[in-house]
Amino acid sequence: MIEKFDVYIEPFQLWRTMHIYLPNNYYESHERYPVMYMYDGHNLFNDQDATYGKSWGLSDFLDHYDKPFIIVGMECNHKGHERLNEYCPYDVENGFFGPITGKGQIYMDWVVNELKPMIDQKYRTIPFRECTGIGGSSMGGLMAFYTVIHYNQLFSKAACLSPALSLCIHQLQEEMNHHDLNKDTRVYWSFGTGEVSNVQYFLKNIQLFNDEIVRREAQSYIHIVRNGGHNEATWGKQNQLYFDVLWK
Numbered sequence: 001m002i003e004k005f006d007v008y009i010e011p012f013q014l015w016r017t018m019h020i021y022l023p024n025n026y027y028e029s030h031e032r033y034p035v036m037y038m039y040d041g042h043n044l045f046n047d048q049d050a051t052y053g054k055s056w057g058l059s060d061f062l063d064h065y066d067k068p069f070i071i072v073g074m075e076c077n078h079k080g081h082e083r084l085n086e087y088c089p090y091d092v093e094n095g096f097f098g099p100i101t102g103k104g105q106i107y108m109d110w111v112v113n114e115l116k117p118m119i120d121q122k123y124r125t126i127p128f129r130e131c132t133g134i135g136g137s138s139m140g141g142l143m144a145f146y147t148v149i150h151y152n153q154l155f156s157k158a159a160c161l162s163p164a165l166s167l168c169i170h171q172l173q174e175e176m177n178h179h180d181l182n183k184d185t186r187v188y189w190s191f192g193t194g195e196v197s198n199v200q201y202f203l204k205n206i207q208l209f210n211d212e213i214v215r216r217e218a219q220s221y222i223h224i225v226r227n228g229g230h231n232e233a234t235w236g237k238q239n240q241l242y243f244d245v246l247w248k
Contacts, residue, residue: 001026002045002059007115011106012077012086018115019045019073021059022123032124033070034131034247036159037111039087039140041073043232051078056236065240067247072119074111076140087139089146090171100167104143105150112151130184133246135159137235142167145187145209149175152182157246159188161235162195165205176212185218188242192228199224221245 003020019041023033042049045059062069076083081098089104120127134155136144141163148158149172165172189206196202206222213220223241228234 007118009107009110010114011110012103014077016077017042017075019049019071019075020119020123021045021062021069021071021073023068023070024063026124030124031068032126033068034133035070035072035119035125035127036133036135036157037072037074037116037155038134038159039074039136039143040076042075044071044073050232052232054232054236056232056239058236058239061236061239061243065243067243070119070123070125072115074115084139087136087143088167089143089150089175090168092167102168104146108143108147108151112154116154129154129156129182131156133157133159135161135242137161137163137232138230139164146172146175148185148187149179149181152179152185156182156184157186157188159242159246160190161188161238161242162191162230163189163206165209166202169205169208172209176209181213181216181218183217185213186246187213187218187220188223188245189221190223190225190228190238190242192225192230192234194227195230195234 001022006015006017044056047055077086085101085103086107088100088102090102092100132155134144134147141160144158145160148155193199210220
């Protein structure tokens, strides 16, 4: 089942909708559940909410998955280019879409200090890092990787689908150099060959971080989708795979 409610993001002085997936028997059971926080929450569950009319179909998948989860789908800022600003942790001068004012760390500080405690109080979560993951696609995939590095004490898993690493690859390398990575960390990477003009270049960027994760004795998995595009249809087809990689 899906619940929605609005929360106030104090640093941005904006209201934002949260899309919450709960197991269908949530209110009949007394169980506690692991949690995945996911960017672009409006694109996850229902086609009618999705920006381009096609969702990941994540609720249908989880209704039949062999492990129950709570998903916190965090809707993005739809105004102008604010999604780019909120989903980038660093300032970028010459991005593909123009300059970006990175608000990603401000946003995630709010998630960590305000939203996660709220979710843990409102729902029967298992609040520990071992049972807390993060996920997203494109800019959300970039933010998922940033989050599992910068806030590794709280997030142990990251699903990074079609991550926009090239926007700030050097800053991400510096980020890794300044943070420890727990050995139980798991990262899932993917991209489609139909969404990039240079497959080897995109793969090389991912491998750069994959190799560092492995060097630190954590786990990293790369999945290349043959003819896959930069869209919800491609990402939704990976629901089974990234959940299996991260949680089994």
